[in-house]
Structure formats: C-alpha cells, structure tokens
Amino acid sequence: MRLENILALSKGSLLGEPSVSLFESVVFEASKVKRGSFFIAYSPEDIPEALQNGAYGVMFDKPTQISDSEIAWIKVDNIESALKKLLRFYLLEKELQAYACDPITLRLSSMISTPPNFCNIEGSMQNIWEKLWGLEKKSIVLFSPALSDPDIFIEYSQLIRAQESTITIIEQTLFETSFIHNDTFYERQMLSPFFIPYLEHILFFYTFLRIPFQIRGFSKMGHFIPVFTNSRLESKEFGSSDRVVIFEPLLELIDEQIDFLDAQAAWAKIIYLLPESMRSSITIGVENIIFYRYSEEVLAILQSAVFHFALVAGVDKGILNPTRSAMKQLELDF
16 A cells, blocks of 8 residues: 555545655554554554554554654544545455345354455454455455445445345244255254344345355344343253243344244243333333343343243343352342
8 A cells, every 4th residue: 555545535644745645544542553554543552562563664553752753643533534534545446346234144244154355353453454455355244334434435235135035944943953955954044034134134134145155053043142041140051941031132133123023922921121212213012121221130030030031121231140249239229
C-alpha cells in the first residue's frame, strides 16, 4: 500500500519527511510486524516494539513521541474511521461481491466449510481487515449489518433467499434435528428446528452462487441455548432432565422463539422471562410472561417457578452458576 494513498484516504497528517513511500503489509500487533510493515498503533506503548521489528510507518490517534524521522508517522483523528476509509478503497480494487444477512444466517455460514474465495466476517475492524486482506480478487463476502459496519463496503446486496423448501426434516426434538438436503442425510445435528429456515436460506445462497460447501456439524450457535437443569437449577447433561432453561441474547428473536415453543411444545409448561424494556413490544395474549428489571432477579424467579421450559431473554447462561454467597443474597433480595 502506497503512502500517498494512505494519506489521501485517511485524511491523516504526515509528520516529518520519511524516506519510505510503500508498505508491504498492514499489521495490528507489534509482535507480528516485519520489515516494511505499516503498523496500526491503537496503543502508543506498542510502538517501540513495532519499530524494533522493522515497521516503515505508524498510524496513531493518541499523543505519541516521534522517535524516528525516517519512517512515516501518520496522525489521524480516529483510527477506526481511518481504517474504514482505507478498507473501502482496498476492497474496491479487489472487486469483492458483498452480501448482507441476519446474524443467525451468518453464524450458520461460519460453521459450514466453504472455499477460500468465500469469507464470513464479523467483529472489530482489526478482525475484518485481517480476514479481507488476503482474499483473492472477486471473492464473495457475507456479513451482517447488525454485527459489522456496512459502510465498509461501497455497495452490497441482500442475501439471496430460498423461495421453496430444500430441507426435509426426518426427526426432531426442540434442540436436535435429523434432515436430508440434496440427497444427503444429516443425522442428529445439534441444531434446533428453529434454525432450519435460516439454514434453508444460506444453503440456497451457496447453491445459487455455485459456492461449494460441506456441512460437518453445528455447535455453539450462541442463540436458543438450552441448559438442562434439576430442581435446584444445577446444570445436567444434555437431554437428561425435563427442566430446561433456554437463553437467548438477541431480543429481536424472542417473538419468533415464543411462537416456535408454543407450536412445538404445546404440551409443556413454558415460562418466558423478558426484560422490562420489552413489555410494550410483546404480542398481546402471550401467557406466562414474567418481566424482570435487573438480570440479578432472573435466578430467583427461576428458583421459585414451575416449568418444563423457561425462555430467558437478554441474560447470559452463567447466571446458573453463581457463587453460593451470591445465590443467598439473590434469595434475600427477591
């Protein structure tokens, strides 16, 4: 990457009169800097190590001591904003095809094997940059605007969605599914039937764009997380009890999950623990909803409630393993 392009795109100020004009790579960790690298200094304390390892340039947005006038020191107002501008230019040169989707579809895609010219991205600007930097020209990128800044891309398209069902469910529980897709049988996948419509879309997307893929298995979706427990809310082995607490961090999914549980487990005693902020948005007529004000209340509510399934929104599953003193305090406070 050329110094003149970095200055023009980042709107940064060049300090000094460096003898370098071209950089071999953009690096975020001082320990990974090599001779000719351009170092992104989120922390000024990392700069000495980067220089020692051979950095030819440094970008920074905090007060920094200029120690070597022969390299390029570029001061910007905000590193994240500057990197986004640089990345937009870089991706334009790459002629990437970018597609946007929801967080669930992106998560499923990240657990399916695809070729190197297809990339799922999310996370910090650093993570995204490092993933996209090595992509070959005209690669395909999938991202979620809910998880990554869409302004990284000058233009992008919405995910091409399935118009008809291509997955046949053979057997299912609330948390496992056996299904057939394209004459291939996938037995007892650790994937709730709740996610099958999302899986339909990503598999259709792959097929439509002729992206080879291989399903090896699903785990740790991070959504609709079941924790099997006993009457004391102690975690038990998967499938070993009829008392399950289901955790969902994404509040936007709760309406859909309530409908799913009502349809798939009509026989069961189900309760829904939702944050007070959702009171006005929940469909009128849903029974057994308990609103909580603070996450600390949730454990005490679960301890006193009778249920087969408890859907808990916006709280981490770690609440089921607090210290004993914390548990006693919760009981006293509730």
